[in-house]
Each structure stands twice: as C-alpha cells, then as structure tokens.
Amino acid sequence: MELIDVMLKRRSTRKFNGEPVTKDGLDRILHAGLLAPTSRNRKPCNFMVVGRRETLKELSESKDHGAKLIEGADKAIVVVGDAMIADTWIEDSSIALTYMHLMASELGLGSC
Numbered sequence: 305m306e307l308i309d310v311m312l313k314r315r316s317t318r319k320f321n322g323e324p325v326t327k328d329g330l331d332r333i334l335h336a337g338l339l340a341p342t343s344r345n346r347k348p349c350n351f352m353v354v355g356r357r358e359t360l361k362e363l364s365e366s367k368d369h370g371a372k373l374i375e376g377a378d379k380a381i382v383v384v385g386d387a388m389i390a391d392t393w394i395e396d397s398s399i400a401l402t403y404m405h406l407m408a409s410e411l412g413l414g415s416c
C-alpha cells in the first residue's frame with residue numbers, strides 16, 4: 305500500500321474483535337517503532353508489550369479518561385521514554401507511537 309493510502313486509511317480504533325495479534329504482526333509494529341527518528345539519535349524509548357489481561361485492565365484504569373479501550377485490546381505497547389537520555393522523550397515517544405500506529409493500519413490491525 306502507498307504511504308498516502310495508509311495515512312488515508314488510518315483511524316483510531318477503540319473496539320476490538322478479540323482476534324489475537326500474530327507474532328509477525330507485533331514484530332513488524334515494533335520494528336516500525338524502532339525505525340522512528342529521535343532527536344540527536346538518542347533513542348530514549350523502550351517498548352513493552354503487554355498481553356496479560358490483568359495488566360491491560362490496570363492500564364485501562366491508569367487515567368480518568370481515554371484509556372478504557374485498552375481493556376478490550378489483545379495487546380498494548382507501553383512506550384517508556386527515559387528523560388535521563390533525552391529531554392525530547394515526549395516528542396520521540398510520540399513519533400515512535402505514530403510510526404507503530406501507521407504500521408498497524410498497514411497490517412489491517414486496529415489501534416489507538
């Protein structure tokens with residue numbers, strides 16, 4: 305798919321069909337996150353894959369609004385930005401998330 309088509313197709317998905325994400329799909333999404341640029345190439349982001357239902361539930365309650373959808377997902381990717389490595393960890397983490405969100409869309413997987 306052309307990049308513009310992936311961009312046009314991408315949407316925030318908050319309801320999931322319960323189908324598990326394959327290891328290949330997950331690897332490709334994580335690879336996309338690793339390809340994201342970071343300020344001064346500091347690479348301050350680590351990615352943690354969460355599949356444990358109890359932890360997904362805890363993550364869904366981690367803030368007052370907007371996180372409920374995590375409960376219904378097969379997997380969550382927690383991006384941990386290290387402020388000791390780069391003061392741009394928020395920007396770097398956001399860009400990595402965007403890359404992963406676009407790759408999920410390319411693979412036909414719902415994500416938010």
Ligand SMILES: Cc1cc2nc3c(=O)[nH]c(=O)nc-3n(C[C@H](O)[C@H](O)[C@H](O)COP(=O)(O)O)c2cc1C
Binds near residue numbers: 315318369370373416
């Ligand atoms: C910085 C940022 C934070 C967001 N936070 C949440 C959130 O906490 N919960 C949620 O369900 N969606 C969140 N979204 C998704 C936006 O609501 C969504 O991108 C927007 O409504 C446009 O819809 P679309 O992604 O389907 O085009 C966030 C998006 C951005 C860019």
